[in-house]
Amino acid sequence: MSLYEASVPQMKKTLENLDRWIELGVAHAKNKSFEPDVLLQSRLAPDQWPLVRQIQSACDAAKFAAARLSGKEAPKHPDEEKTVAEIRQRITSTVQYLGSFGEKDFADASNRNIDLPFLEGNTILGKDYLNEMALPNFYFHVVTSYAILRHDGVQVGKRDFIGSLKLQEKS
Amino acid sequence: MSLYEASVPQMKKTLENLDRWIELGVAHAKNKSFEPDVLLQSRLAPDQWPLVRQIQSACDAAKFAAARLSGKEAPKHPDEEKTVAEIRQRITSTVQYLGSFGEKDFADASNRNIDLPFLEGNTILGKDYLNEMALPNFYFHVVTSYAILRHDGVQVGKRDFIGSLKLQEKS
Numbered sequence: 001m002s003l004y005e006a007s008v009p010q011m012k013k014t015l016e017n018l019d020r021w022i023e024l025g026v027a028h029a030k031n032k033s034f035e036p037d038v039l040l041q042s043r044l045a046p047d048q049w050p051l052v053r054q055i056q057s058a059c060d061a062a063k064f065a066a067a068r069l070s071g072k073e074a075p076k077h078p079d080e081e082k083t084v085a086e087i088r089q090r091i092t093s094t095v096q097y098l099g100s101f102g103e104k105d106f107a108d109a110s111n112r113n114i115d116l117p118f119l120e121g122n123t124i125l126g127k128d129y130l131n132e133m134a135l136p137n138f139y140f141h142v143v144t145s146y147a148i149l150r151h152d153g154v155q156v157g158k159r160d161f162i163g164s165l166k167l168q169e170k171s
Numbered sequence: 172m173s174l175y176e177a178s179v180p181q182m183k184k185t186l187e188n189l190d191r192w193i194e195l196g197v198a199h200a201k202n203k204s205f206e207p208d209v210l211l212q213s214r215l216a217p218d219q220w221p222l223v224r225q226i227q228s229a230c231d232a233a234k235f236a237a238a239r240l241s242g243k244e245a246p247k248h249p250d251e252e253k254t255v256a257e258i259r260q261r262i263t264s265t266v267q268y269l270g271s272f273g274e275k276d277f278a279d280a281s282n283r284n285i286d287l288p289f290l291e292g293n294t295i296l297g298k299d300y301l302n303e304m305a306l307p308n309f310y311f312h313v314v315t316s317y318a319i320l321r322h323d324g325v326q327v328g329k330r331d332f333i334g335s336l337k338l339q340e341k342s
Contacts, residue, residue: 127176147215162308165290170293
């Protein structure tokens with residue numbers, strides 16, 4: 001399995017799923033007659049990041065995974081989103097960025113050394129970075145976003161989380 | 172990257188991390204003078220599974236991923252845990268099961284057809300099963316467990332979630 005297969009398509013699809021959960025959140029807000037943007041400041045604990053920052057972090061986890069594993073510089077996003085429309089645009093922008101990558105960009109990804117400031121004198125191999133940092137971190141912020149919406153009464157379910165699957169017909 | 176590298180070691184470590192969060196939950200319960208087993212019935216929404224079932228599901232996601240990708244039959248766990256000691260034993264048992272696998276068990280995993288009852292007339296390739304179902308499902312239940320504990324005031328943080336990393340010294 002290539003590192004591309006193990007990262008970009010699934011992260012892209014999952015961000016598209018996340019966008020759908022936000023749509024369901026907007027529907028919930030309309031149904032309950034509250035302003036949808038209120039959801040973005042919702043959180044599960046007072047010392048935890050609110051939904052808007054969870055989504056920004058999920059987008060960044062995906063963006064930096066693709067950029068670092070392919071040795072490219074990631075585009076900057078200043079984390080200034082305040083509305084549902086703005087955060088959905090952030091997701092769209094990240095999905096488009098992920099869509100700009102292909103298998104060949106990841107040709108050297110597995111054994112590439114990934115340097116991160118907080119690792120200080122150490123580095124991490126591309127495949128370990130993907131398995132131990134990028135994917136867990138991505139799912140951490142995606143599932144926390146889902147959990148915040150779920151806690152707020154939004155009608156999201158496990159199928160919305162998993163989304164579409166690459167099935168094969170049985171021969 | 173092999174499917175073994177992309178699954179077993181990371182799932183095993185993450186379940187060990189989860190066990191540590193439960194320890195922190197027990198410390199929190201003692202500090203607040205409540206019975207630690209109460210945490211197991213905690214949930215983020217009335218129609219969501221409680222912590223104990225999230226942990227059972229995380230264990231099962233890991234167990235079935237290893238079993239299905241290697242073509243083995245998974246051991247049965249009847250989901251009868253009611254106490255912290257019992258659910259920690261479930262985690263230990265799953266960690267031990269994961270520890271029984273090695274690279275060679277996954278030799279045919281990538282292109283193995285995974286048959287699941289709810290896919291009806293379809294099947295899914297091993298690598299797609301891992302990326303699109305097993306890993307997302309595993310992280311879904313692990314992060315939801317974390318979120319429930321976090322919501323209940325347990326002092327878990329991002330470092331407890333990520334755990335140890337396979338770092339390399341910079342040459």
